[in-house]
Amino acid sequence: MSTPPKVVVFGATSGMAQQTVRLLAASGAELVLVGRDPRKLAAVSADARVRGAGLAEPVAADLDEPSRFDELVAGAFGRLGSVDLVIVAQGLLGDSRGCDRDGALAARVLQTNFTAPVLLLERVAARMADQGSGTIVAIASVAGDRGRQSNYVYGAAKGGLATYLAGLRNRLFRSGIHVVTVKPGLVDTPMTADLPRRRPTVPPSAVAVAILRAVRRRADVVYVPGFWRPIMWMVRHVPERMFKRMRL
Amino acid sequence: MSDERFESWGRFPKAAPSRVVPVYWRSEVPFVRGAPPFLARGNGRSYGDSCLNGGGTLLTVRTLDRFIALDQERGLLTCEAGATLGEILDLVAPRGLFLPVVPGTQHVTVGGAIANDVHGKNHHRAGNFGAHVESLELLRSDGVRRTCSLAENPELFAATVGGLGLTGLILSATLRLRQLGPGVPQVRAATVALRGLDDFFSRAEEADAAHEFTVAWIDCLATGARLGRGLFTLGDWAAEGLPGARPRRRRLSVPVDLPVSPLNRLTVTAFNRLYYAGGRMASGQRLKHYESFFFPLDHVAHWNRIYGRDGPLQFQCALPRPAAPSAVRQLLGMVARHGEASFLAVLKTLGEVESPGMLSFPRQGVTLALDFANRGERTTRLFRELHETVAVHGGRLYPAKDAHMSGEHFRRQYAEVLPRFRAQVDPAFSSSFWRRVEG
Numbered sequence: 042m043s044t045p046p047k048v049v050v051f052g053a054t055s056g057m058a059q060q061t062v063r064l065l066a067a068s069g070a071e072l073v074l075v076g077r078d079p080r081k082l083a084a085v086s087a088d089a090r091v092r093g094a095g096l097a098e099p100v101a102a103d104l105d106e107p108s109r110f111d112e113l114v115a116g117a118f119g120r121l122g123s124v125d126l127v128i129v130a131q132g133l134l135g136d137s138r139g140c141d142r143d144g145a146l147a148a149r150v151l152q153t154n155f156t157a158p159v160l161l162l163e164r165v166a167a168r169m170a171d172q173g174s175g176t177i178v179a180i181a182s183v184a185g186d187r188g189r190q191s192n193y194v195y196g197a198a199k200g201g202l203a204t205y206l207a208g209l210r211n212r213l214f215r216s217g218i219h220v221v222t223v224k225p226g227l228v229d230t231p232m233t234a235d236l237p238r239r240r241p242t243v244p245p246s247a248v249a250v251a252i253l254r255a256v257r258r259r260a261d262v263v264y265v266p267g268f269w270r271p272i273m274w275m276v277r278h279v280p281e282r283m284f285k286r287m288r289l
Numbered sequence: 290m291s292d293e294r295f296e297s298w299g300r301f302p303k304a305a306p307s308r309v310v311p312v313y314w315r316s317e318v319p320f321v322r323g324a325p326p327f328l329a330r331g332n333g334r335s336y337g338d339s340c341l342n343g344g345g346t347l348l349t350v351r352t353l354d355r356f357i358a359l360d361q362e363r364g365l366l367t368c369e370a371g372a373t374l375g376e377i378l379d380l381v382a383p384r385g386l387f388l389p390v391v392p393g394t395q396h397v398t399v400g401g402a403i404a405n406d407v408h409g410k411n412h413h414r415a416g417n418f419g420a421h422v423e424s425l426e427l428l429r430s431d432g433v434r435r436t437c438s439l440a441e442n443p444e445l446f447a448a449t450v451g452g453l454g455l456t457g458l459i460l461s462a463t464l465r466l467r468q469l470g471p472g473v474p475q476v477r478a479a480t481v482a483l484r485g486l487d488d489f490f491s492r493a494e495e496a497d498a499a500h501e502f503t504v505a506w507i508d509c510l511a512t513g514a515r516l517g518r519g520l521f522t523l524g525d526w527a528a529e530g531l532p533g534a535r536p537r538r539r540r541l542s543v544p545v546d547l548p549v550s551p552l553n554r555l556t557v558t559a560f561n562r563l564y565y566a567g568g569r570m571a572s573g574q575r576l577k578h579y580e581s582f583f584f585p586l587d588h589v590a591h592w593n594r595i596y597g598r599d600g601p602l603q604f605q606c607a608l609p610r611p612a613a614p615s616a617v618r619q620l621l622g623m624v625a626r627h628g629e630a631s632f633l634a635v636l637k638t639l640g641e642v643e644s645p646g647m648l649s650f651p652r653q654g655v656t657l658a659l660d661f662a663n664r665g666e667r668t669t670r671l672f673r674e675l676h677e678t679v680a681v682h683g684g685r686l687y688p689a690k691d692a693h694m695s696g697e698h699f700r701r702q703y704a705e706v707l708p709r710f711r712a713q714v715d716p717a718f719s720s721s722f723w724r725r726v727e728g
Contacts, residue, residue, distance in 0.1 A: 056313075078316075080314070080315075080316040081314055081316065084314065084315060084316070084355050084357075084369075085355070087355070087356070087357050087358065088355035088356050088357070091356035091357070091358060091359045091380070092356065092380065231311075231313045231352075234311055234313075
């Protein structure tokens with residue numbers, strides 16, 4: 042990406058996406074920014090323009106609604122001509138207690154974090170395969186590495202997404218398309234603003250830096266911060282017979 | 290329990306909020322997520338309790354840090370209130386634009402710079418930060434957003450500039466920038482030794498007439514005939530900026546609180562002597578990157594930790610020009626008598642450019658700023674004496690730097706504007722400072 046990259050960002054108003062957009066904008070990138078709330082999108086695209094984006098076009102759309110995905114993806118690719126990078130960053134946190142009590146919340150958590158992104162990525166993958174080049178980044182989570190009682194619906198959705206991304210990476214490898222799975226720990230964003238602050242958080246700007254580094258280096262799976270990789274390796278390897286007794 | 294994230298830069302007094310509500314979007318109404326009294330908090334760089342809201346809701350706005358529009362030709366920048374001056378300069382300085390007024394740190398937010406109506410080394414020419422605010426967007430607790438400027442809601446505008454955050458939540462502002470030449474701006478700076486206070490007062494007028502930036506560092510431990518000796522820094526924009534990108538300099542950091550402050554009379558005396566001698570020898574002109582000229586302390590992150598858990602305490606007053614020489618002499622003498630040592634003693638003339646802000650601190654005359662490690666009751670006694678002296682000479686104290694001003698002093702020093710100001714205060718907004726002085 043030596044010339045200013047052409048990028049589509051889904052979930053562009055999320056904390057991590059916004060910081061990534063800033064870095065891309067400063068390099069002159071041409072951006073199509075997709076998100077739900079038009080006022081928030083307007084704020085993000087104006088910021089991108091001031092920072093130097095060659096283009097920062099807001100597209101308001103409900104990313105839980107797959108019936109519009111064909112049109113949305115076709116529109117974004119059409120606007121940019123060719124696309125170097127697609128970032129899928131939408132997410133919805135719902136704790137397990139909330140999901141237990143409220144089936145509708147659980148359904149939304151699964152829809153926003155798994156079903157809808159997968160259906161969206163299918164369209165993106167087809168477009169990119171036609172181009173024969175490009176990179177896809179999607180945000181999963183360390184919560185997807187193993188189910189824990191505190192947030193396993195969210196974790197299952199993110200874990201499912203990570204599994205899907207592994208398959209997609211495998212499938213697109215021969216087409217020259219690269220797929221990056223980003224697994225952040227707790228990031229200081231609007232999504233996590235109401236969680237109690239016990240674990241260390243990282244600013245979303247750190248995730249943005251990690252995303253662009255992963256794209257440059259064509260990394261497959263990145264943990265942010267990096268210390269989560271060995272920790273989650275250990276968490277995944279605790280025998281289930283012990284794990285089920287732990288309060289996590 | 291006090292959470293270090295929500296202390297003021299002076300770390301005294303401590304006043305924990307009962308709730309902290311981050312504000313992420315201009316389009317949201319954050320009041321539903323907390324209970325009154327509300328207070329916006331930027332980057333927490335004011336010294337006393339004007340950025341604290343003990344028991345109330347802090348609306349933290351560092352997350353409101355987007356740019357909205359930049360008009361390169363007209364030199365107008367619109368941005369959200371939580372953007373810091375440093376973030377703005379990172380954007381505009383390489384484009385040959387600069388903020389017309391900057392304080393001694395670039396780590397303050399636009400909202401904070403407006404609410405405290407900060408000033409800088411060019412007050413004698415440019416006045417306060419607020420004099421360059423074209424307009425601002427204010428969210429009141431009634432949920433209504435109001436655009437405020439000299440033309441629109443002028444009374445609310447005048448109350449909000451320098452209004453210590455009490456008139457509502459500043460969401461965004463449009464600032465008039467200064468156009469400089471191409472390249473990253475640099476300052477042609479010169480240092481001149483001052484032999485004593487009289488030397489400062491006799492040279493100040495001429496220096497202000499000749500230079501864009503003037504400020505004097507005073508060795509406040511020198512006594513007798515040498516009382517008030519120091520170094521006069523004079524600066525002007527260089528015609529040529531630095532070519533290319535702005536260099537990223539290495540940053541130092543004070544990682545932890547120092548249990549005993551290394552700043553005492555002995556060490557400060559030694560430092561001051563060396564600094565003075567060094568400044569005298571190095572006098573002459575040099576080109577300086579704007580960061581090292583305006584924000585030398587920003588290179589050391591968390592420098593306030595050098596002063597320990599409850600410091601540094603700041604003192605800053607503005608004095609009318611006629612009273613200034615004798616008042617400054619008395620104030621410095623008082624510090625010396627108390628055996629205290631101020632590391633950063635700064636004298637600066639304040640010019641006649643009027644600020645639109647009602648409660649703005651600067652008045653034409655001279656300002657003296659001092660800082661001290663907090664030694665408890667001893668320091669409090671010194672502050673009481675300093676404050677009394679300021680009052681006697683018809684001066685005033687700076688709320689942004691203050692943790693000790695009495696309500697009586699505040700009400701007297703700002704008497705002429707307080708009734709007008711109170712009428713614009715948002716009924717659901719308050720601060721620890723406001724409760725202290727309005728009692």
